[in-house]
Amino acid sequence: GDLKTCNKILKEAQLYKDLGITIRPIAPENLCIVVSSDAAWANAKDQEGDHKSQAGYIVLSTDRQMLQGRETMFSMLTWKSHTLKRRTVSTLSAETQAIVESAAIACWFRYLMAEMFYRDLLNNGSIDWETMLEPLEFGIVTDAKSVYDALTASSHSTSSTDKRTCIDLAIIREYLRRHNGCIRWIDGSVQLADSLTKHMTTDFLRSVLYRGSYQLQEEYDTLNLRCKAKEEKLKIGRAHV
DSSP: OHHHHHHHHHHHHHHTTTOOOOOOOOOGGGEEEEEEEEEEEEEEEOTTSOEEEEEEEEEEEEEGGGGGTOOEEEEEEEEEEEEOSSOOSSHHHHHHHHHHHHHHHHHHHHHHHHHHHTHHHHHTTOSOHHHHHTTSEEEEEEOOHHHHHHHHOTTOOOOOOOHHHHHHHHHHHHHHHHTTEEEEEOOGGGOGGGGGTSSSOOHHHHHHHHHTEEOOTHHHHHHHHHHHHHHHHHHHHHHTO
């Protein structure tokens, strides 16, 4: 089985050998960091055979208009696929832990870029790092609706009984508030990091890399469609009463 998998990967690598990573110019005043984060609960195993959750992220530098739902050009900075260190008890727990890591990597790249922009101010000590990061927006993209709802709910409450997950959600919420960040939800079919956590085709990720542009419009469109479907269902229900 491993040999067949390796042969399949080798064939794909040879077939798409001309597809590379392209760094595209983005105006510094419009620059932001977007991290596509995903996790799959209990779909991997460690050396002892115990189940682990697989997580992955893709870091993009792009125009901040991407966070507003517009299709924009981007540059892929880095990516990673790995098993989560802490044991998770649910999909919500796995996705939340993955987003905590994604937020940390977003902070790291924002700091590197800010260091380039404000090098002189850092050297003479006239600016602190938190002030330096304020102009650099960032967004975290997830296909986990439960996490998105928990982070955007006005009451800041969650139905999860896992207290560690509640703490992680509170950490992410506070981090987004303090550092000019936002959370965006998209459908799993257009999640860039999806193929980093599951055995599946990577055609979508390759097509986006080839095109060099990406759009988060799915969040608004899909949520609106869901709301309309729910309203229509209620109307039909009332009509039959």
